[in-house]
Amino acid sequence: MEKLLDNIIQTNRKYVEEGEVASYIPELKKGNKNDLGVYVTTLNGEEFRAGDYETRFTIQSISKVISLIIAIMDNGEDYVFSKVGVEHTADAFNSITNLETKNLHRPSNPMINAGAIAIVSLIKGREPDEVFERILNFTRKITGNDNININREAYISEKATGDRNRSLAYFMKSTGVITNDVEKVLDVYFKQCSMEVTCKDISRIGAFLANDGVIPLTGEKVIPRETARIVKAIMTTCGMYDASGEFAVNIGMPAKSGVGGGIMAVAPEKMGIGVVGPSLDKKGNSIAGIKVLADLSKELELSIF
Numbered sequence: 001m002e003k004l005l006d007n008i009i010q011t012n013r014k015y016v017e018e019g020e021v022a023s024y025i026p027e028l029k030k031g032n033k034n035d036l037g038v039y040v041t042t043l044n045g046e047e048f049r050a051g052d053y054e055t056r057f058t059i060q061s062i063s064k065v066i067s068l069i070i071a072i073m074d075n076g077e078d079y080v081f082s083k084v085g086v087e088h089t090a091d092a093f094n095s096i097t098n099l100e101t102k103n104l105h106r107p108s109n110p111m112i113n114a115g116a117i118a119i120v121s122l123i124k125g126r127e128p129d130e131v132f133e134r135i136l137n138f139t140r141k142i143t144g145n146d147n148i149n150i151n152r153e154a155y156i157s158e159k160a161t162g163d164r165n166r167s168l169a170y171f172m173k174s175t176g177v178i179t180n181d182v183e184k185v186l187d188v189y190f191k192q193c194s195m196e197v198t199c200k201d202i203s204r205i206g207a208f209l210a211n212d213g214v215i216p217l218t219g220e221k222v223i224p225r226e227t228a229r230i231v232k233a234i235m236t237t238c239g240m241y242d243a244s245g246e247f248a249v250n251i252g253m254p255a256k257s258g259v260g261g262g263i264m265a266v267a268p269e270k271m272g273i274g275v276v277g278p279s280l281d282k283k284g285n286s287i288a289g290i291k292v293l294a295d296l297s298k299e300l301e302l303s304i305f
């Protein structure tokens with residue numbers, strides 16, 4: 001398996017040249033465009049890795065999966081999906097027009113920024129610190145990594161420049177999707193996006209979902225199978241932004257990407273896969289990371305379709 005992963009990384013390294021590291025959050029410019037790594041966690045606890053798998057990066061939008069799970073656990077899916085839809089959008093992840101023109105001013109789905117910010121507003125906790133603490137602890141639990149923390153520089157950088165997210169959030173406050181303090185909600189959202197991980201961590205999140213909400217290493221059942229099913233369905237249709245259809249055709253796995261360069265993919269009943277490659281395509285997905293997943297999916301027949 002490691003030989004296979006090694007070969008796949010070597011073959012696809014050249015694609016990093018064709019993308020760019022995200023720059024709209026200034027701190028992300030520090031990412032190394034040439035990094036490319038992969039980590040696989042199987043459901044029987046075996047782990048395999050290749051390339052720059054030790055690269056640390058901010059989880060960014062992959063955290064949207066975690067907050068969605070917690071919001072469903074707190075409120076039930078009916079309430080959550082009365083606030084945020086489950087429909088794919090062909091618009092960019094931070095689109096403003098999508099919010100104003102579609103879905104009666106509800107965000108289209110929990111994987112775009114507007115939807116994710118609304119989801120964070122549904123998580124229970126007395127103060128923003130408590131809400132974020134719950135997200136962080138949940139992430140530590142399902143990755144088995146108590147050392148996960150936020151990258152302060154990334155958090156401060158996004159908080160200082162996140163005006164697009166601010167406008168989405170204030171718009172949702174005006175339409176009643178968000179009912180609590182917008183700045184407090186955004187603070188939690190910026191923090192959750194700034195959690196620093198490796199592709200080992202995200203492969204373990206993938207394995208937890210592949211195992212229907214049971215942590216493979218400990219056997220602990222953390223969420224109902226039904227919640228895992230819903231989350232995987234939304235990842236399949238919406239997880240790769242406006243490239244989700246192409247990803248379903250070419251790779252065929254529930255997945256979620258982030259602008260830090262990570263992609264978390266789920267091969268149900270088989271494995272979780274974490275990829276890192278900070279060089280991104282125009283839609284915000286790791287350009288070489290997608291190629292790595294495509295080869296892996298073909299070699300191991302991982303497409304769910």
Ligand code: GLU
Pocket residue numbers: 059060061062093094113158165193257258259260284
């Ligand atoms: N923190 C990023 C933002 O809100 C997350 C976007 C992403 O990873 O797609 O813009």
